[in-house]
Amino acid sequence: LDYVIYAAGRRGIKLIIPLVNNWRQFGGIDQYVTWYGLTYHDEFYTDPRTRQAYRAWVLHLLNRTNIYTGVQYKNDPTIMAWELANEPRCKGSGARPRSPNCNSTTLLNWVQEMSGFIKQNDPNHLVSVGDEGFFNQTGTWDWVYNGSEGIDFAALIQIPTVDFGTFHLYPTHWGKTDSWGTQWIQEHLAVGAHVGKPVILEEFGWSDRATRDSVYQTWLDAVYRGQGAGDNVWMFAGHQDDDTLFPDDGLTVYYPSSVASTISAHAAQMAVTCGQCLTPTATNSPTAVTTPTSTPTPAPTEAPVSLVDELNDFSQIVARSTSLGFDDTNVGFFHGDPFRLTRKTRTVEWAVWHLNDLRQFAVVTYHWPYEARGDFTFYVSSDNVTFTPITPSIQDLGGDWIQVEYRLSPPPGTNYVKVEFPNSSAYRWNPQIGSVRYSNATAVSEPTATATVAPTNTPAATPTSTAAPPPSLHVEAALKLSGQKTQTKVRLYNDSLQAQTDLRVRVFVNLSELYAAGFTATDVVTEKLGDECGRVSIGPPSNWKAAQFIYYVDLDWGASMFPPNSSCEVRFRIRPVASESVWDATNDDSYQGLDGSFRKTERMPVYQQDLRVYGVEP
Structure with missing residues (x-):
């Protein structure tokens, strides 16, 4: 817990x-x-x-x-x-x-x-x-x-x-109809309005998969129209460690699906309408739900929150315009970034991110090099209603599609940042947003531009091999070969009594068989399959030793804090885009001695900032 x-x-x-x-x-x-x-x-x-x-x-x-x-x-x-x-x-x-x-x-x-x-x-x-x-x-x-x-x-x-009321809704288990469910919602919201307290539809489910989407849309509309304080579907589920879906209990919602999209859109609608939605202050008074009756005991200093939105869905966007979508094509042009947020029409589109007391906000974007660049516009707000323009710092990081990073230091009291696409391009797909990093810490470590595959005759810059006084870190890994794809599970352990930050695990692969077949590192992609801690980014293959065709993939925890006495598991796949028959994992340095069971390995070194603190390099 x-x-x-x-x-x-x-x-x-x-x-x-x-x-x-x-x-x-x-x-x-x-x-x-x-x-x-x-x-x-x-x-x-x-x-x-x-x-x-x-x-x-x-x-x-x-x-x-x-x-x-x-x-x-x-x-x-x-x-x-x-x-x-x-x-x-x-x-x-x-x-x-x-x-x-x-x-x-x-x-x-x-x-x-x-x-x-x-x-x-x-x-x-x-x-x-x-x-x-x-x-x-x-x-x-x-x-x-x-x-x-x-x-x-x-x-x-x-x-x-x-302080607030709860109710659940399972008509198929209770011998009721879906239309009765709408009535059930309305009845409870009416009671809450009468006594002046918020009410949450705390659980709801409908067994008929064929009608589930439309039923949920009707129910969620009833919550929204009735000014309900919130709702929670039973239940969301994802993949297990063996890549199979968590078992369906008859009510399970998986992502991606039309039902998940319906719920996500409803969440954005609720966020726009009521900002922080359910925020009554805990009180002993039934008639003053939003007013504290006594001064709360001051809490100890809370660790800052740092979040990364990799933009493979809308889950971290609290409000948005209607014509936004995701582009997952031509990954090689976008520094290996597998998902980007883009416009679906040539109109001014926008999205809003939320975190209380925002102090730092950074956006990595991509711009087509054959048009004059149109810059994104940024706004800040305390209440998600009134927004004020703010000027970012801008850094051009280059690349096939020019990678541009915008950084903000919002003023005190900022809880929301709105990012607006420029409308200067002749094409709806230009520009695109690759990722968003935001934090309520007073400073966020400088992010590193997504690695671009270096030419084979120019070794990429690599971290120094000089080891600093190492924290107690180690790596365990397991390997699964599926056809010509390599699926890897990596667990990073922090065995010390101190939290650690700026950690990366490096996985080395030998691509000599691809080059012998006429391919290059640009024909290899990485795919994140699971992230136990929800904060790891995985880069594309980058050059280590060109003469030996050795490349590396970084698993990067960024500026997020890695707790003491804890571990975090990441699952990912490395595969060639085409002609998978030429792929051979047996010559990859980091995979030596691994099989389907987790084993401690030093062949996946750990770096803290630019210092190697665990493991060995090829």
Whole structure:
């Protein structure tokens, strides 16, 4: 959990952390019942011993100091809210039945007690219940409305120490229709508006894949029109270590897909409309959700956040114009950059990036050399509503398509940067944006231009081999040969007690077989398949020793902080663009002694800035 919170903070993600699960997964509520020899599931809410055990667990979390950030959980701004329980009900899914005495008052009393307890010990964070939003209405047999599950959404949201409401939506599991789902959303947002508190559609899912996209569009439109505070789909999933997709539970959304694009567009719409969306200050007052009642305890100094948007999707763009897309063609012309943001029409297009208290912002762009260069325009804002122009510094880095870097030092109070494409080109695809780096640190280390393959008779500049006093770093790697492609897994370990920055792992390959077949290094591409830490860039092959046809690929962590006592795994593939039959990995220096299992290797050296601090070179 320490690392999850740390990693989320580095990416500007806010977390809602549930404190117990109603269901049997991970033990859940039934585990407390079992520990104390009780009979019924709902005795968790009423027995003095289980209540005390829960409070002890809460205190343990609130007072824990994160080993990566040095910040106590109760002072950590990455945590948006504490959630009392995931989907609390009178009954669970384990062997413990519900008692005949459990009703909405049972859970109402428990929520009042525990939300108040958290507020007493942590005035800095929001508190939510985590319930599914069931109502407690008379005169109906419908189980989601008649209070039979022990939940009364309208009563729970009015508890003074509950800051916002939650509800879930699974019509296919609950015997309902998709149109009923829209009604369910509207009903909960209306309750929130009535009591003056934000409401989040905290989970939603629809099983029918054929209609999922249109159903989600309708539901998300209902959240947007009803001024909902936010929504979370169940669930996003990606690839596992063996490159297979995470198993589909019947509701899983994968990227890329039309459903993922629908959700991404909705997120951008919500960000434009409400800026920071759900930002009520944690409070003990039910009528003043956005006003703190006391001065929060000052948090320890938080580690700065540095982010990189490699622009293979819109996930880090909080707002954009409608005619933007991605170009993944002619990678060799773009310094090996596999994805670039570009216009789809010859119009003025723009995109907005967000990070609280932005201090540094850098954009790498590409300009077609056969037209006069039109420069990008930049604007800064505190609220994503009013933008002020700002002048960047500009550095021309050369290349087939001229690589140009724009750098900003935004004024204090900047939370958003808007980048506007020039409209001077006769072609929609000129210019393009390759990557965006932004940070709330007071300084960002100078980025290095993406390496261009050097001519074979001109060795590229290489880091000095003089070793500095080395930090405790090492590399483990595993190799998978798939046809004529080489797939590599690399784990970089920081074994020291200090965080490290400016780290690179270098992978050496021998391309003599390609040159013998009439190809060159420009016919080789690198593809990132997975990045456990979400902050590694992978460059194209660059010249090391031309006479021996030895090239290298850099795995670059850039200026991001590498935590102490941690590791990060990167998966990537090196392959020729065409004629893969000539590829031979057996002569590559960095792959000697490797197989499908992770093994420590010194043949993938580690550099810190320009100093080699681990491993050997060819």
